[in-house]
Amino acid sequence: MKTQLLLPFASRPRSTFDRFIQGDNGELVARLAAVAAASEESFSCFWIYGGASVGKTHLLQAMCHVRSKDYQLRDVAYLPATELDPEALELDSYGAYDLVLVDDVDAWIGHAPAERALIGLYNDLRHRDAALIATARSSPTRAAFHLEDCASRMRAALCYELKPLEDEHKVEWLVQMAEDRGVALAPNVSEFLLNRMSRDMASLERVIGRLFEAAAQEQRLLTVPFVRSALNI
Secondary structure, eight states: OOOOTTSSSSOTTOOOOGGGOOOHHHHHHHHHHHHHTOOOOOOOEEEEEEOOOOOOHHHHHHHHHHHHSSSOOEEEEEEGGGSSSSOHHHHHHGGGGSEEEEEEETTTTTHHHHHHHHHHHHHHHHHHEEEEEEEESOOGGSSSSOOHHHHHHHHTSEEEEEEOOOOOHHHHEEEEEEEHHTBOOHHHHHHHHHHHHHOSSSHHHHHHHHHHHHHHHOHHHHHHHHHHHHHHH
């Protein structure tokens, strides 16, 4: 069995299924966990789409961390598409893997060489009853494919929209982000941010990053008064 192919791309040890706040995405998470654990023995292809910071990368990396029933690492490759040149893409060797995860696959769409490589990978994995999981910003029906063969394959995939969290779950998400950085974030601070700032996940992530940096520089706790001062609100 091959080792996990994560290097030179960074693995996130905390990006596991048990740390993913599901919200309304329970069905998708259950399906991906089953695929990662090799409990499905037929070919599967997923296209998962959603906006920034909704957890697409977290889910793919969670699949990397899952162990099969015999506690051996599943034969898995993780590919961040934005870090690979779509005009010089070589994917032949990945057809031998059992599970191939392509993050931000839309970075390849519209580039003929990359789409040809993706078709080849798809065909190899289908022949071996393996699995291909891709994430993107939008659904495959809205993607501007260059090759119809690639479009037809990707549009036939199991397509899921990864839905953003409701406010009650965003509080939990913010607290978890703080914990990952060794910072305590009281629920009332999270609620204050949700009431005063843009509630989309990407904006919240940027704001909380600014707050972590300011708190570290000033050696302060993340309290509501500190947040007011740091953000001038």
